[in-house]
Amino acid sequence: MWQYIKRYAHFAIIAALFMGGEVLMDLIQPGLMRRIVDDGVLGLNNNGVGNMELVWHLGVRMIGMVLIGCCFGSLNNVFVNMVSQNMGNDLRKDTFRKIMTFSFPQIESFGAGSLITRITNDVTQVERLIAQFVRGMVRTVLMTIGSLYFMYTLSPDFAFIVLCALPFIIGTMAFCLRKVNPLFALQQEKLDGVNDVLQEDISAIRIIKACVRETYEKLRFGKANGDLIKTQLKVLLTLAFMGPVVNMLMNLTIAAILWYGARDVLEGTASPGSIMAAITYTTQLLMGIMMLMMLFQNISRGFISWKRLASVLHLKPEIQDGEYADSTAGNGLIEFRDVSFAYPGSNKNVLEHINLTIKPGETVAIMGSTGSGKTTLINLIPRFYDVTEGSVCIDGMDVRDYKVSALRNKVAVALQKSELFSTSIKENIAWGNPDAADEKIENAARIAQAHEFIAPLEQGYDTVVAERGMSLSGGQKQRVALARAVLKESPIMIFDDATSALDLKTEASFYNDLAKTSPHSTKIIVAQRIASVRRANRILILENGTVIAEGTHKDLLKNCAIYQDIYQSQVGDIAPDENKSENELLTQITRNNAAQEKENTVTQSSRTGEGVSTHE
Numbered sequence: 001m002w003q004y005i006k007r008y009a010h011f012a013i014i015a016a017l018f019m020g021g022e023v024l025m026d027l028i029q030p031g032l033m034r035r036i037v038d039d040g041v042l043g044l045n046n047n048g049v050g051n052m053e054l055v056w057h058l059g060v061r062m063i064g065m066v067l068i069g070c071c072f073g074s075l076n077n078v079f080v081n082m083v084s085q086n087m088g089n090d091l092r093k094d095t096f097r098k099i100m101t102f103s104f105p106q107i108e109s110f111g112a113g114s115l116i117t118r119i120t121n122d123v124t125q126v127e128r129l130i131a132q133f134v135r136g137m138v139r140t141v142l143m144t145i146g147s148l149y150f151m152y153t154l155s156p157d158f159a160f161i162v163l164c165a166l167p168f169i170i171g172t173m174a175f176c177l178r179k180v181n182p183l184f185a186l187q188q189e190k191l192d193g194v195n196d197v198l199q200e201d202i203s204a205i206r207i208i209k210a211c212v213r214e215t216y217e218k219l220r221f222g223k224a225n226g227d228l229i230k231t232q233l234k235v236l237l238t239l240a241f242m243g244p245v246v247n248m249l250m251n252l253t254i255a256a257i258l259w260y261g262a263r264d265v266l267e268g269t270a271s272p273g274s275i276m277a278a279i280t281y282t283t284q285l286l287m288g289i290m291m292l293m294m295l296f297q298n299i300s301r302g303f304i305s306w307k308r309l310a311s312v313l314h315l316k317p318e319i320q321d322g323e324y325a326d327s328t329a330g331n332g333l334i335e336f337r338d339v340s341f342a343y344p345g346s347n348k349n350v351l352e353h354i355n356l357t358i359k360p361g362e363t364v365a366i367m368g369s370t371g372s373g374k375t376t377l378i379n380l381i382p383r384f385y386d387v388t389e390g391s392v393c394i395d396g397m398d399v400r401d402y403k404v405s406a407l408r409n410k411v412a413v414a415l416q417k418s419e420l421f422s423t424s425i426k427e428n429i430a431w432g433n434p435d436a437a438d439e440k441i442e443n444a445a446r447i448a449q450a451h452e453f454i455a456p457l458e459q460g461y462d463t464v465v466a467e468r469g470m471s472l473s474g475g476q477k478q479r480v481a482l483a484r485a486v487l488k489e490s491p492i493m494i495f496d497d498a499t500s501a502l503d504l505k506t507e508a509s510f511y512n513d514l515a516k517t518s519p520h521s522t523k524i525i526v527a528q529r530i531a532s533v534r535r536a537n538r539i540l541i542l543e544n545g546t547v548i549a550e551g552t553h554k555d556l557l558k559n560c561a562i563y564q565d566i567y568q569s570q571v572g573d574i575a576p577d578e579n580k581s582e583n584e585l586l587t588q589i590t591r592n593n594a595a596q597e598k599e600n601t602v603t604q605s606s607r608t609g610e611g612v613s614t615h616e
């Protein structure tokens with residue numbers, strides 16, 4: 001934490017000096033009050049004759065000191081806030097930057113909700129810790145020492161009484177804080193839980209409504225929130241006992257001083273003014289101790305929050321940069337050399353001994369049943385994960401030897417679930433290439449078949465997209481994401497089911513235009529549809545993490561039973577004819593889909609009919 005504080009240590013020192021000034025003003029006042037009572041009102045040094053002029057004079061001095069103390073206190077607040085807010089700002093930025101360097105498993109290990117809590121609530125707790133430390137701690141220490149000194153000058157007995165009471169007061173506070181301390185950590189964990197549910201529910205609000213799961217989610221949120229409230233109540237109950245006990249001890253201390261003081265006044269060894277001053281000092285001192293109690297609570301919470309932030313800040317990113325920083329050399333050769341992969345925390349290989357070379361400019365399609373490992377395979381190219389065994393090489397160099405940014409500049413990725421940001425369509429397309437000229441952006445949109453829906457919009461490319469692209473249809477979102485990948489002009493392009501929401505004609509136009517405009521890029525297409533993969537130079541069939549067949553569309557139609565099955569189910573041919581033209585094939589697939597849909601509807605309505613008649 002020191003590395004963050006020391007950047008603003010000068011503000012902290014200035015704040016402490018102003019606090020010293022404020023405390024000094026507070027400490028001088030009881031002495032003036034004693035003189036007003038003893039000399040001004042009672043005239044103890046003037047045979048019982050009071051002095052109103054002295055009362056006025058000292059009164060004005062007291063008011064002046066209050067005003068100066070107020071200025072010092074305000075300036076102290078200004079500098080304390082400068083330390084805490086600047087430090088909080090740095091912490092928030094550094095934590096965010098650090099999260100950006102984490103691998104997916106590292107992010108998953110914290111959970112999105114917990115990371116949000118850390119960057120918001122935990123940073124606020126640390127800001128509070130710093131503010132209270134610089135303000136409250138300095139004040140309490142100076143006030144305690146000063147009050148004890150001035151009380152000692154009034155009467156050593158008064159100082160002795162307070163010194164006797166202090167261990168009981170501090171002991172009570174320490175006891176309660178020890179009990180409550182572990183609860184603070186639990187409280188932050190419960191807050192993580194609330195944020196986890198909240199962010200999951202807000203991002204999945206459509207499906208929650210579609211499946212009418214609002215009540216279930218309300219209960220889930222209620223449970224997480226209930227857990228948080230229970231923990232908070234435990235904290236508050238423990239602290240509720242501490243306040244009154246400390247208050248009682250403080251009042252007993254004041255009563256003891258009054259009792260002692262009254263006896264001294266009767267014996268003539270102390271003046272009424274000095275008793276009043278002693279009580280003011282005691283109150284100031286004990287109020288300071290009470291403040292310390294609050295301070296310790298916030299300090300405990302702050303340290304727990306700091307630990308949670310430190311566990312993010314000190315975590316070493318799993319994906320480390322290599323030495324090689326040139327993203328322009330090479331032309332997109334991809335090699336998987338005996339690659340096996342298991343997800344972190346699992347000992348089951350999702351990919352098994354994959355050997356694969358994809359030549360520059362080649363288009364390779366990957367098909368396979370769900371869960372066969374297609375996405376996992378392509379995720380290894382931009383190092384979203386590191387291989388467990390073997391190596392993935394790009395242009396002859398292991399991907400782990402590249403600087404991560406250089407590697408990722410060589411690869412453009414479009415995913416099935418298109419992530420859009422709440423900014424203009426233009427900025428969304430230019431996300432991977434922010435300096436791109438407008439013509440280039442439009443050209444990329446034309447290739448992605450997006451221009452046709454963007455151009456008629458009132459604001460065209462400047463139309464602002466709602467959060468996560470909610471204002472666009474699935475197909476429109478995918479086309480914007482495709483344009484983004486195209487604009488990157490990377491030597492390697494990966495499309496992971498990225499055209500699944502497009503109709504067959506639009507998809508075919510996209511791949512045709514892409515082949516014309518980026519003939520030298522290496523393209524990997526993960527898809528389930530024959531129409532999407534048909535034109536690829538090579539098609540791989542993946543099953544249980546291994547490549548079980550490989551060849552052109554023609555080869556596979558002849559030799560691969562799985563591919564023949566897929567073809568028949570999608571095209572509807574009994575005897576596949578590989579010489580069909582693009583248009584013929586698309587028309588046949590569309591007809592086949594329509595026939596299948598009709599068949600499904602008939603089956604469903606006949607079932608419903610049966611249901612009704614049975615019911616009747």
Ligand SMILES: Nc1ncnc2c1ncn2[C@@H]1O[C@H](COP(=O)(O)OP(=O)(O)OP(=O)(O)O)[C@@H](O)[C@H]1O
Nearest residue numbers: 343344346350368369370371372373374375376377
């Ligand atoms: N983050 C993850 N952590 C652990 N296991 C995972 C993770 N992602 C995927 N898997 C597992 O790895 C296997 C392969 O998943 P992958 O997403 O690569 O399949 P896929 O062929 O792309 O499937 P689909 O066609 O359904 O997208 C699956 O069994 C899946 O459960």
